[in-house]
Amino acid sequence: MSTATDAPHSAAAPVFELSDIGVRFGGIVALDGVGLDVRPREVHGVIGPNGAGKTTLFNVACGFVTPVQGTIAWHGKPLDGLRPHQLAGLGIARTLQGLGLFDKISVLDNVMVGADRHGRAGFWSGLLALPRSSRDERTLRERSMTVLDELGIADYAGRAPASLPYPIRKRVALARALVAEPELLLLDEPASGLSEEEMSELGDIIEGLSERISVMLVEHHMDLVMRVCDRITVLDFGKVIAKGTPAEVREDPAVLAAYLGNEVTHDDSVHGLNGGENA
Ligand SMILES: Nc1ncnc2c1ncn2[C@@H]1O[C@H](COP(=O)(O)OP(=O)(O)O)[C@@H](O)[C@H]1O
Numbered sequence: 428m429s430t431a432t433d434a435p436h437s438a439a440a441p442v443f444e445l446s447d448i449g450v451r452f453g454g455i456v457a458l459d460g461v462g463l464d465v466r467p468r469e470v471h472g473v474i475g476p477n478g479a480g481k482t483t484l485f486n487v488a489c490g491f492v493t494p495v496q497g498t499i500a501w502h503g504k505p506l507d508g509l510r511p512h513q514l515a516g517l518g519i520a521r522t523l524q525g526l527g528l529f530d531k532i533s534v535l536d537n538v539m540v541g542a543d544r545h546g547r548a549g550f551w552s553g554l555l556a557l558p559r560s561s562r563d564e565r566t567l568r569e570r571s572m573t574v575l576d577e578l579g580i581a582d583y584a585g586r587a588p589a590s591l592p593y594p595i596r597k598r599v600a601l602a603r604a605l606v607a608e609p610e611l612l613l614l615d616e617p618a619s620g621l622s623e624e625e626m627s628e629l630g631d632i633i634e635g636l637s638e639r640i641s642v643m644l645v646e647h648h649m650d651l652v653m654r655v656c657d658r659i660t661v662l663d664f665g666k667v668i669a670k671g672t673p674a675e676v677r678e679d680p681a682v683l684a685a686y687l688g689n690e691v692t693h694d695d696s697v698h699g700l701n702g703g704e705n706a
Pocket residue numbers: 452453455456457475476477478479480481482483484
């Protein structure tokens with residue numbers, strides 16, 4: 428959550444906007460008229476019970492799933508059929524649950540791969556032994572080390588990801604997303620597989636990031652969502668059932684009903700919704 432001002436985002440034009448998004452998988456309506464906008468330096472959470480459509484919405488935002496209806500706009504300009512390879516050029520980075528790291532090259536090299544938005548003569552040309560500027564490489568290496576340091580994993584720069592525990596690998600994947608200096612970071616369940624303490628550190632990291640970039644956070648750990656998000660969009664059965672600040676969403680009867688109605692997540696979710704501040 429940005430701490431620059433008390434009402435940091437209310438007047439700002441959105442960076443990223445999903446409007447009236449519809450997605451169908453065969454006969455299943457996964458998303459129906461869903462919209463949200465992410466403002467500059469906002470952390471925008473997407474929550475909802477299992478099957479609500481969160482991952483589908485994330486995949487639409489990444490260009491993995493093409494909606495049958497609706498528009499995606501970047502800085503107010505509609506994108507005509509967003510594809511995953513366009514994200515970096517726009518200034519959008521993402522991390523995925525399957526981390527997608529190269530296990531046999533070093534952590535540092537993995538992070539340097541993420542920098543193609545800025546690297547003129549990039550990592551791949553290096554691998555292919557094409558001529559490139561050693562100055563570019565030095566700059567990229569330094570920037571990658573800075574990001575690793577910010578995330579507290581600089582000590583692992585020379586290690587192979589395969590040799591590291593999952594929470595560290597998750598940070599490497601985050602570092603790789605951040606080294607491109609995105610304007611918007613899309614995070615899908617970043618807290619999954621983390622301990623309470625690691626989740627709290629992740630909260631610190633996200634709060635730090637929101638001083639300079641926007642974040643769309645799909646996450647089911649309520650404590651984290653309630654702590655770091657400026658605004659939250661709540662999905663249920665493919666529709667938006669509530670939107671607002673954490674405090675507004677937490678009290679919203681439709682949200683409580685959606686979580687209470689969901690047996691699988693009943694205990695966790697209700698506890699999390701109401702106990703987020705104290706946990
Ligand atoms: N690739 C797919 N094929 C068919 N149905 C899918 C697919 N992905 C998701 N769905 C369905 O779409 C709905 C929303 O799923 P999802 O976006 O994964 O929800 P969430 O992430 O909130 O748990 C669910 O009914 C799910 O079964």
